[in-house]
Amino acid sequence: MPFDGLVLAAIKKELIDGALNLTPLLGSRIDRIYQPAPLELNIVLRQPGKRNRLLISAHANEARIHLTEQTKENPASPPLFCMVLRKHLEGGRIVGLTQEGLERILVFQIEVRNEINQLTQKNLVCELMGKHSNVILVDAATQIIIDSIKRYSFNLSRYREVLPGRTYLHPPKQDKLALDTLNEAIFQENIWQQPLAAKLEQIIQRRFEGLSTLMSREIIYRAGLPADLTLNECGEYEINVLGQKLKLLCQAVRESNFPPALMVNEAGEPVEFDAFPLTHLRILTARKATMNVIVDQFFTFQEERSCFNQKKQRLISLVQKEINYQAKKISTWEENLTEADKAEKFKLYGKLLLANAHCLEKGLTEVSLANFHDLSSRVLISLDPQLSPVENANAFFKKYQKAKKTRLAIQPLLENARQERFYLLSVETALQQASTLSDLAEISQELMTTGYLAKTTTGQKSKDKPKPKQKTSAPLKFISSDNLTILVGKNNRQNDYLTMRLAQENDVWLHTKEIPGSHVVIKTNGQPVPPTTLHEAAILAAFFSRAQQSHNVPVDYTGRKNVKKPPGARPGFVTYTNHRTIIVNPDKSLPAKLQPYSPIV
Incomplete structure (x- = not known):
């Protein structure tokens, strides 16, 4: 996920010139400023008939700036830096955006009236440089720092201090060549001065401004050269063809012609993005959109996945602790x-x-x-x-x-x-097989009901209306080779709903024998179940169980009318009689074959 100088240049161009469904931000008023996370700002911008939300992050791994459609919960008390920004910038008007070359620094120039109603200019400097990222509010006339989202002294940086009252110093310059002024002679001269053992992708990334390692690989791929080629293995032909491809990129940069692309996998999940299509990632598919939309979609997915993984791991740790306690x-x-x-x-x-x-x-x-x-x-x-x-x-x-x-x-x-x-x-x-936040929410609700997870309190008074009971989501639906519907519960609440409410008495019910797993129901419509469908349903029962990685898994099946739920039993617990057992091997490819692999409507 390279938020490099090219991406920032594409973002800046869209903010200044506008794009699809995006009006230029110059002239926008700063309506409200929020700080939902310690290193993240949300700035609400207002124009006649239009409101935009600008996100600025100084997180080491997620430093970025772009327009966003996402809203986040804000702390009850705004942090100090947020209050400083509100004091100095709210009501101000954005009059300019500048980026020096292809550096990862974007400066918002904001006109605002001070305490005595004089028109002044403040600069919001966004330095998006990995672990050195920062957002700094500077007085444009004096270049004095008013405050920053990260403060540090000479104890942390020998080059500069970022503290209120200090003079703002630009980050140290990198010894890189600017793409907008690059020509063939300069390219040839600088390439051959590099160590012969160095790889071309390293040379391009280190010597030319605004290029990430990912874009360096793309340039080498477009030149038709091996990805791991070193300078020692290059001749005049290789360097010339590489220079031609880099020249085309330089021309696009000078013309601000950015065709951004979001690279997604087979599941439609964002994997990479850049200001130019990444054709060397051949196993991925490129989606076209504006740079702001692409960056917003990519990081929204990353944040949701990170939130999902953290919540999932937290619940798994809780359940495993209780399992160990019961085992003792x-x-x-x-x-x-x-x-x-x-x-x-x-x-x-x-x-x-x-x-x-x-x-x-x-x-x-x-x-x-x-x-x-x-x-x-x-x-x-x-x-x-x-x-x-x-x-x-x-x-x-x-x-x-x-x-x-x-x-x-x-x-x-x-x-x-x-x-x-x-x-x-x-x-x-169920937690290990959960794939969405809604799956985790259902399991969390189940753990609250059974007393393993503390119930969240909303602080509502007794006279308020009680919160409506959360509905159980629909189970997974598959179509067998014989065109019969097979339903699979994803957790214990779904298992109860599927078996005790959704299934009919003449349907066939399946479950792994003495192994925790999903309830599976074959909708028979009163007709006999073909052996192929029964075998496929048994494989699904084995796959969506704790024996997913095992072989020769026993699966019991019986009529739904033979399945009972004892009074007061835990979610998902049932008893059954008159059953038979079939031995199957879980097949991870079968769920994808038995379309549709989606919740029923």
Whole structure:
């Protein structure tokens, strides 16, 4: 995702000259300024009959500037820099945008009236340079820094201080050649001065202004040269053809002729973008749009995916913690149950002592007696010398009764813990297979309902109307080879909805045998299910389960009328009877073949 000098130049051109559905920003009034994140600004610009939202980010990995359609939640109290910008810029008018060459620095020149109603100019300097990115408010007349989104002194930078009251210094110049003044002689001279072992893409990126590594590869590809070609492997022909392609790029830059492209994969997800089509990425498809729209779409997708991954990982960590807790309880109770099962020997000891009490004396520490159940063997019993034989027998009977009660108490607890762990494993499986924020929202709601996740409070008063219950999203829909509909639940809430409400009694219900996974329903319409459809549905049940990476997965199937949900059971838990089992291997290519792979309407 190279937000290089070319991309910034294309952004600037659209902001100044306008583009499709975009009016020029020069003359726009600054209506409102927000700072939704520590290193991000949203500036609302107003024109007659038109409002635009400008996003400026100084994030190290996402430094950029562009118009956006996205709105974000703002903090209850605006940060200090936001308040400074509001004081100095709100109500001001943008009168100019400047970019020196193809540097990643864009300066907004803003006319605004000061406290005594005098017309002054402030410069909002946007430095978009990776980890050195910054947004600095400067007084245009004195070049004194008013404030910045990042402050640092000479302790962090030996070149300059960025602090209120200091004079603004331009970032240090890079020793690169400007594309708008480049000619063949300068190109040839600078190319052959580079180390012979250096790769061409590195030379182009380091020596010519505004070019990212990605665009350097594109130039080499358009020249028909190998991507990993070094200068030592080049002759006059290679350098000449490379110079011709770079010359065409320079001409487009001088004419501000930018045909931006968003490169997407087969799923339509943005992967790369630049101010020129990236034809060397042949496995990707180029989408045409304005540079502002492309950058907005790309980073919106990146932010949503990052938010999705963070939320997903947070929920998975929570569920895995609970799974481990249940596993520890199961292990402890199984050990206690094993010890309780050994208590039958206490009953035997007591009986043997009572049967032989007449020939035993008090004070013995142990005794060996013949076993009732095996006369050829003897049982060695340890005794308390302070007790009589009968008292020792009664002590063993008490131990036996205690162990018996322990077994009766542990067995239901152990069964509940096993069921709870199975339920949590099903939630973890649903989380691992979740693909959208709405999927995570449903699972979060389920975890709130079951008490594993704290419920969010909105602070509404009791007299307010209660928030409507969140609807369960539709399950996935597939069409079998026999043209029958197969429905698959994506989480436990969907499983309940699919099995208990959407499915009819004559439909066929499938689920992996004793393995957490999705409920699968074949809509039969009262007709017999062909073996091919049954096999495909079983493969889907195995694929959308915890056994997705396994082989020979058992899948149970039965009529929907044989499936029941016990009262008070966890989401997704059902019981079923009169079932049969089919063994299948999960096939990751099958869901894509059984179109449509989308939620039902």
